Amino acid sequence: MLYALLCYHDEDVVTSWSKAEDDAVLAKRRRVQQGMIDQGRMGPAVRLVPTSAATTIRVSGNEQIVLDGPFAETKEQLLGFYMVDCDSLDEVIEFAKRLKEGESVTFEIRPIRIFEKGVLSGKETLAS
Amino acid sequence: MTDPAWIEAALTGARPQAMGALLRYFRDLDRAQEAFQEACLRAMKHWPVKGPPRDPAAWLIFVGRNAALDHVRRDSRNTALPPEDKISDLDDVETDMAERLDDAHYRDDILRLMFVCCHPDLPATQQVALALRIVSGLTVPEIASAFLVGEKAMEQRITRAKRRVAEANVPFAAPDAAERAERLGAVAAMLYLVFNEGYSASSGDSVVRASLCDEAIRLMRLLLRLFPAEPEIMGLLALMILQHARTAARMDADGNAVLLEDQDRSLWKRPLIDEGLALVDKALRHRRPGPYQVQAAIAALHARAARPEDTDWQEIDLLYQTLERLQPSPVITLNRSVAVAKTRGVEAALDLLAPLAERLSGYFYFHGVRGAFLSEAGRSEDAREAFDRAISLARTPAEAAHIRMHLDKLSEKTRVS
Numbered sequence: 292m293l294y295a296l297l298c299y300h301d302e303d304v305v306t307s308w309s310k311a312e313d314d315a316v317l318a319k320r321r322r323v324q325q326g327m328i329d330q331g332r333m334g335p336a337v338r339l340v341p342t343s344a345a346t347t348i349r350v351s352g353n354e355q356i357v358l359d360g361p362f363a364e365t366k367e368q369l370l371g372f373y374m375v376d377c378d379s380l381d382e383v384i385e386f387a388k389r390l391k392e393g394e395s396v397t398f399e400i401r402p403i404r405i406f407e408k409g410v411l412s413g414k415e416t417l418a419s
Numbered sequence: 420m421t422d423p424a425w426i427e428a429a430l431t432g433a434r435p436q437a438m439g440a441l442l443r444y445f446r447d448l449d450r451a452q453e454a455f456q457e458a459c460l461r462a463m464k465h466w467p468v469k470g471p472p473r474d475p476a477a478w479l480i481f482v483g484r485n486a487a488l489d490h491v492r493r494d495s496r497n498t499a500l501p502p503e504d505k506i507s508d509l510d511d512v513e514t515d516m517a518e519r520l521d522d523a524h525y526r527d528d529i530l531r532l533m534f535v536c537c538h539p540d541l542p543a544t545q546q547v548a549l550a551l552r553i554v555s556g557l558t559v560p561e562i563a564s565a566f567l568v569g570e571k572a573m574e575q576r577i578t579r580a581k582r583r584v585a586e587a588n589v590p591f592a593a594p595d596a597a598e599r600a601e602r603l604g605a606v607a608a609m610l611y612l613v614f615n616e617g618y619s620a621s622s623g624d625s626v627v628r629a630s631l632c633d634e635a636i637r638l639m640r641l642l643l644r645l646f647p648a649e650p651e652i653m654g655l656l657a658l659m660i661l662q663h664a665r666t667a668a669r670m671d672a673d674g675n676a677v678l679l680e681d682q683d684r685s686l687w688k689r690p691l692i693d694e695g696l697a698l699v700d701k702a703l704r705h706r707r708p709g710p711y712q713v714q715a716a717i718a719a720l721h722a723r724a725a726r727p728e729d730t731d732w733q734e735i736d737l738l739y740q741t742l743e744r745l746q747p748s749p750v751i752t753l754n755r756s757v758a759v760a761k762t763r764g765v766e767a768a769l770d771l772l773a774p775l776a777e778r779l780s781g782y783f784y785f786h787g788v789r790g791a792f793l794s795e796a797g798r799s800e801d802a803r804e805a806f807d808r809a810i811s812l813a814r815t816p817a818e819a820a821h822i823r824m825h826l827d828k829l830s831e832k833t834r835v836s
Contacts, residue, residue: 301432303432303637303640304428306640307428307633307637340690340693340694340697341640341694343640343643343644343653343656343694343698344693344694344697344698344701346701357704358647358648359647359648359653359701360644360647360648364644395425
């Protein structure tokens with residue numbers, strides 16, 4: 292089963308990390324990811340630009356309206372996500388726990404129903 | 420993260436909302452500040468034991484208000500304080516309180532809190548100092564070190580500013596739309612002052628100053644969250660972020676300023692640039708251009724250029740022309756002259772500068788830029804004269820050093836030819 296791990300955190304906290312703190316978190320997470328990469332079970336990892344850059348499109352009546360800002364104003368924001376291939380929820384939970392070790396981030400685990408791989412080569416991504 | 424650090428972050432984050440509500444309640448800056456401080460002390464005592472409240476701002480407002488009221492009661496009637504457990508058992512009250520704080524209310528509270536700091540009678544430095552004290556909660560010694568003045572002088576400056584604010588009688592009723600827009604504009608300008616105080620680095624401790632930029636950006640993000648559809652607010656946040664992204668490249672190891680075209684662009688912070696560019700795109704969609712958006716769009720064009728020679732100077736020239744229309748100022752024309760020099764040559768740029776000579780005669784950058792154009796045009800004597808004038812107007816050793824470097828190059832050039 293494919294799972295998405297949605298990462299929620301207070302973006303004010305995350306954006307105030309120093310470069311060194313940020314790098315340390317990413318390095319630790321990459322070490323954990325490597326285990327899944329070696330098994331061929333790690334999908335894309337995505338980090339989003341803060342919600343100040345977010346735009347939301349909604350329907351109001353018969354009209355599509357474009358709104359500035361994220362879908363919902365919440366204390367913690369969706370800051371990124373991972374995709375992994377795991378055999379059971381327990382396994383994803385185990386992986387998520389190792390990934391977030393020492394961090395106050397919240398992960399929401401959601402099984403994926405449709406995954407179309409797309410055509411991006413991955414070179415478009417920025418590592419950090 | 421350890422507990423105290425978590426609590427400190429939560430207190431800082433909740434401060435504008437809590438202070439804003441306490442100010443609305445007490446209508447007095449000092450009393451609001453005392454109430455907030457009291458609430459923070461109690462938070463530091465209770466939160467580690469009871470865990471963080473669901474809504475720290477609501478908790479602080481409630482506790483701060485009650486604590487201040489207790490003081491008033493005790494002072495007037497000399498009665499005993501309520502037992503401590505009444506204050507510490509806040510779980511139910513807090514839920515209730517959070518529900519009563521509707522969004523629109525705290526939006527105006529925060530705006531008012533920031534707005535009292537930018538009364539037009541207050542000189543820029545006082546606005547910045549007051550905002551750092553009231554909105555950001557920096558201590559007087561911290562602010563004093565940012566401004567390179569003594570603590571006592573800073574204390575007096577803030578006290579004077581507070582007195583003026585009290586006399587100004589900012590209305591406490593919810594503002595109407597026009598009033599709200601006016602407050603938003605004044606607050607944005609004040610936050611840009613805070614940012615520039617950090618960014619210009621004309622004096623003071625560089626670490627403290629960089630933190631002023633971070634603080635201005637933090638408050639700007641808050642403002643955008645409260646007013647998510649205001650293109651000028653997006654524009655100003657984008658402008659700050661795009662400028663701040665270049666911080667690491669702006670000074671060399673000796674503390675000398677490095678010109679944009681000489682900067683090591685790999686030192687620019689990519690995550691900030693991505694966010695800034697996204698904000699500019701969002702703002703421009705609204706088709707309501709303003710000075711901050713135009714300046715951000717100019718900064719965005721620089722940020723998009725991987726190498727200096729990739730810079731779209733034509734577009735930058737056009738944007739500066741737009742800015743001249745929106746906000747006529749000789750300094751903007753001076754900035755435009757740099758783009759003109761790139762697109763139409765230094766002679767055209769010098770022609771553009773000529774009519775500004777009188778108005779900008781006391782402006783360091785005017786003589787510096789003009790000297791560089793003259794030097795490029797091969798008019799060494801005139802260039803030397805302009806650079807000498809610039810040096811005499813330099814406000815920092817870094818500025819003077821930069822011009823001296825130009826003069827050295829000029830001497831080399833004349834020796835070779």
